[in-house]
Amino acid sequence: MTLNNVAFALLNLFVLDLILLLVLMAIVAALAGTKRAAYAVLKRNFVGYFGNPTGYVFLCIFVFLTSVSAFWPYEFFNQNLATLDQLNYWFPLIMLVFIPAITMSIWAEEKRQGTDELLLTLPADDFDIVIGKYMAAASIFTASLLFSQLSTFITLAVLTEGTLDTGLIFTTYLGYWFVGLAMIAIGMIASFLTGNLTVGFILGALFNAPLAFASLADSISPNKRIAEWLASSGIARPFDDFGRGVISLSAVGYFVLVAAVALYTTMVLIGRRHWTGGKDGNTMAWHYIARVLALIVITAGAVTLFRNWDYRKDLTEGKVSSLAGATKTLIQELDTDRPIVIDAFISADIPEIYARTRYELINLLKEFRSEAAKRNRTIEINLYDNIELFSEEAALASERFGIEPVTRMVREKGSFQQKELILGAAFRSGLEKVTVPIFEYGIPVEYELVRSINTVAQGTRKRIGIVSTDARLMGGVVMQGMSPSQAPKHPLVEELAKQYDVEEVDLGAPVTAGMFDAMIAVQPSTLPPDQFSRLVDAIKVGVPVAIFEDPLPVFDQTITPTGMPKQSPGSMFGGGGPMPKGNIHELWDALEIESPGTPGMQGLFSSDLVWQQFNPYPNLERNINELWIFIDENAPEVEEGEALSENSVITSKLRQVLCLYAASVRAKDNSTLKHTKLMSTGGRSGLLPFNKVQQIMQGATTVAREIDSVSPGLAVAMTIEGAAAAAEKKADGDDSSKDADKDAEKADSPAAAQGIKAVYVADTDIMSPVFLQIRADPKQAADMRFQFQNVTFILNAIDWLTGETDFIEVRKHEPIFASLRMIDSVKEIASSNVSKRSKEFQDEYDETVREAQEKMDTELKALREELEKLQKESANGRVPPDKLQAKVQAFQTLQEREQTRLEVKIAKSERDREQKIGDIQREADQKVTWIQNQVKAAAVVLPCIPPLIIGVIVFASRRLRERENISKSRLK
Known part of the structure; x- marks a missing residue:
C-alpha cells in the first residue's frame, strides 16, 4: 500500500511538471519558428553545457547542496513535517553559488575565446542574442532543478509513505524556478562586463547578493520603514508565498519584472557598441541609464500594485495556507477606521510537539496580512520569529504584553527535559487589547487568531x-x-x-x-x-x-x-436535613x-x-x-x-x-x-x-x-x-x-x-x-x-x-499537514516496545518484591508463633519475664534484619528495573536516530551518483572522440 501511495504521489508530481514543461516547450517551439537565430544560440549553449563533464559536476554540487540543506539539519526531523522549510532558508545562498556558475561563461567565455564579435555579427538583432543566451541558461537551470525536485520528492515520499503534499512541493520548486529566472538575468549582466570566468562568477554573486540578503535589512537599518522596504525588495518576501504552497500574482509579477529589467539592461550593454563611439555617445548613455531607472521605478510600482490587488491560489492538498470562508468574511467586515496591530513572538528553539503550531501560526499571519491588503483593511503584523529568550524582543513581549516564556516537559534527543519557549501574540485596536500568552498545540490556531481579532475589532x-x-x-x-x-x-x-x-x-x-x-x-x-x-x-x-x-x-x-x-x-453529622x-x-x-x-x-x-x-x-x-x-x-x-x-x-x-x-x-x-x-x-x-x-x-x-x-x-x-x-x-x-x-x-x-x-x-x-x-x-x-x-x-x-x-x-x-509517517511508525513501534517491556520489568519487580516479602514472613512465622505462645504462657505466670523479654528482643532483631534485607532487595530491584527501562528506552532512541541518519545519508549521497556517472560517461566519450583520428605513435 505504501508503494502504491508513493507511486501515486510521483504520478501527481509528474502531471504537474509535465504541464509546466509543455508550456515551456511551446514557448521554445514558438521561438524556434520565429527567432531562428535565438533558437540556434539556445541550442548551442545548452548542448555545450551538458556536453561538458564540468556541467555534471556543477549539477552534482547543486543536488548535493539542496539535499544537505533540506534533510541534514536537526530541525527537519524535529519539526516532523514534510516541508522544505530548511531548504527555503538556505536556498538563496545555494543560488549565489550555482547561478553564477551557469552565467559566468555566457558572455565571458565568448570574450575569452574571441567569438563574441562573430556572435554579434550574426544576421539577428540584439534581442535574439540576449533571449537565446537567457533561455539556454534558464533551460540548464530548469533541468538541474527538475533533477533536484525528483530526488527531494522521492525522499519525502518515502518518509511520508506517499502522503506528502504534492502541491506544496510543486509550488515550492516553482518558486525556486522563478528565483532562478531573476538571478540568471542579473548574472548575465555580470558575465557581460568581463572576459574572465572567475571574475564573472564573483560579479554574478555580488550582483545577486542584495536580493538574496535583503531580508536581513532589519539588522542593518535602524529605521523600521526603510528596513521593511528593503526586505520587501528582496527575493525572500515574494518567494515566501511559493514556499507556503501559494501561487500569487504579485510574486510572479515581481520575478518576471526583475528578470525583464535585467535583460533590458543586458540589451543596453550589448547595444552600446552602436552608439558609444558617436558624437552623441555620452548623451545616449545618459538616455539609456534613464530608461533603465524608469523601468526599475515602473517595476516597483507594478509590484506594489499587484500586492494591493493580488490574486492568490493555494495549491496545497491540505489547504495549509488557506483561510476559512468565515475568516475572510470577518476581515471584509472590519472597520477601516480601526487598524489592528498583531505582535507575534516565536522563540528559536521550538519543541517538536509545537512545530506544527508554529508553522501554522506563521502561515496564517502572512495570509491575514495578504487578505487584509487585498480587501483594503489595515492589519499590521509584527512577526518576531526565531527570537532568543534573552533578546530584546523577548523583553518587549514580557514588559509590554505579558507574554512570558513557558516551560514544558518534552522528550527530545533521547531524554526528558524542561524546555522554555515563547509562542504567543498580542492583538491591539484602539484601547482594546487581547493577549494569547501561548498557542497550545491542541487548539486550532486560526480560531484563536480570528476570535482575538474580532474581540479587539468590535470594541464590545x-x-x-x-x-x-x-x-x-x-x-x-x-x-x-x-x-x-x-x-x-x-x-x-x-x-x-x-x-x-x-x-x-x-x-x-x-x-x-x-x-x-x-x-x-x-x-x-x-x-x-x-x-x-x-x-x-x-x-x-x-x-x-x-x-x-x-x-x-x-x-x-x-x-x-x-x-x-x-x-x-x-447534614452528614446529623444536622441540617x-x-x-x-x-x-x-x-x-x-x-x-x-x-x-x-x-x-x-x-x-x-x-x-x-x-x-x-x-x-x-x-x-x-x-x-x-x-x-x-x-x-x-x-x-x-x-x-x-x-x-x-x-x-x-x-x-x-x-x-x-x-x-x-x-x-x-x-x-x-x-x-x-x-x-x-x-x-x-x-x-x-x-x-x-x-x-x-x-x-x-x-x-x-x-x-x-x-x-x-x-x-x-x-x-x-x-x-x-x-x-x-x-x-x-x-x-x-x-x-x-x-x-x-x-x-x-x-x-x-x-x-x-x-x-x-x-x-x-x-x-x-x-x-x-x-x-x-x-x-x-x-x-x-x-x-x-x-x-x-x-x-x-x-x-x-x-x-x-x-x-x-x-x-x-x-x-x-x-491537513503531511508528517514523516515512516519516522512516526518507527517511534510508535519503539514506544510500544518500551511500554511492553516496561510492563514486563514492572511485573518482574512486583514478583520479586512479593517473593521477598513472603520469604521474610515465612522466616518470621515460626518465631512469631513461638513468641505468641510464650506471651500466653507468660500471662499465666508459667514463663519468666526475662525469658519473654529475650525472645521479644530476638524477634525484633530478626524482624529488623529481615526488613533491612527486604528493603535492600526492593532497592536493588528498583535499580534493576529502572536500568532495564532506561536501556530499552535508549535502544529505542538509538534506533530512531539510526533511521534518521540513514535517511540523511541516502538523501544526500544517492542523488549525486547519477550525474557523476553521466559526467564520467561524457568525459570518456569525449576522450575517445579526441583519440579517434590520432595515430598510435602520437598517443605514446
Missing part, C-alpha cells in the same frame, strides 16, 4: 451569564461535611472570557430578554425552587440557555444528582422534552442512564465500562451523520465526544417546538435504572449483567427552538390557575416573540476540566491518542446560542 463583547448552581463554574466555597474548601474558577469560563463578557447570575431577581446574549445553567436542578422557576421563566421569554443536567455527576461529586436530595452543609430543589419537570415541560426514568422520594425524579457497547480506545478497557458513552460515527450500527448530527451547525464535522453516566432525552409527543438531536448513541445501546447503576458503582454487579434490553439511537443532547406554548394549563381546563394566566401573558409579550432557544445536554461531565487539558495537550497520553472534541462542542453550542456562528465555521477549518 456579547454577555454570557453563568447561573450560580452547585457546579460553581465561577468558583467559590464548597462545603464537604463541616470542612469548607475553595473551588477554583472552571477553565471553561476562562476560555469563554476570551470572547465574551462573562458574569455570574444568582437568579435572585427575574432575568428578562436582552439582559444576556446567552446563559449557561449547569445542574439547574440544584437551584432553590424560586430561582429554578426564574430560570424557566427566562427560557420562556426567549433568553438563549445552555442546560447541562446530569443524573449522576462523576468528575465533580460535590454536584447533587438530579434524582437525589440536596443535603445542607453539616435536605434542602428544597427545583422541580425538573417544570423545565422539561417548558422545553417539551422528557427523560426516561423513575420517580423517587420527595417528588424527585431519577433518569435512567445510557449504556453503549463501543470503546475506540482498547488501552482504556480496564478502567471504563459501558456507561462511558463515546459519541462517534464509528460506533456500531450508526448511520452516517447521526451520531454527531450533520443537521446542526453545532455538531457538523465533529468526530468524537465523550459523555459519562449520562441520561437520554427525547421530545414529547405532540410537541410544538423544534427538537434537533445533536448526539446519539449507536445500535448497541440502551438504558439502565438509576438504582442498578448505584449497585454497579458499589461493585455489587456489572453493567453486562444488568443489560436486559437494547434501545438504539438514544439522544444525549439536543437543541430546542420555537415559540413557547401559551396557556398550556388553560388548555387542560384549569382556567382559574393564576400561574397559567401569568404564563399566557408572558407568551403574548414582545419579548417572548423571539421564542425558546436552548441546548439541552443530559450530562455535566462532558465539560470536565480534564477535557480542556486534553484539548490543549492531546499528547499527554501518547498511548491513547484521544480525539475528544468536548470543548469544541460546548463552544459551538454557546456560539450558536449567541449567533456567533462564524466562529463555529472557523473551528471546523482544519488544515
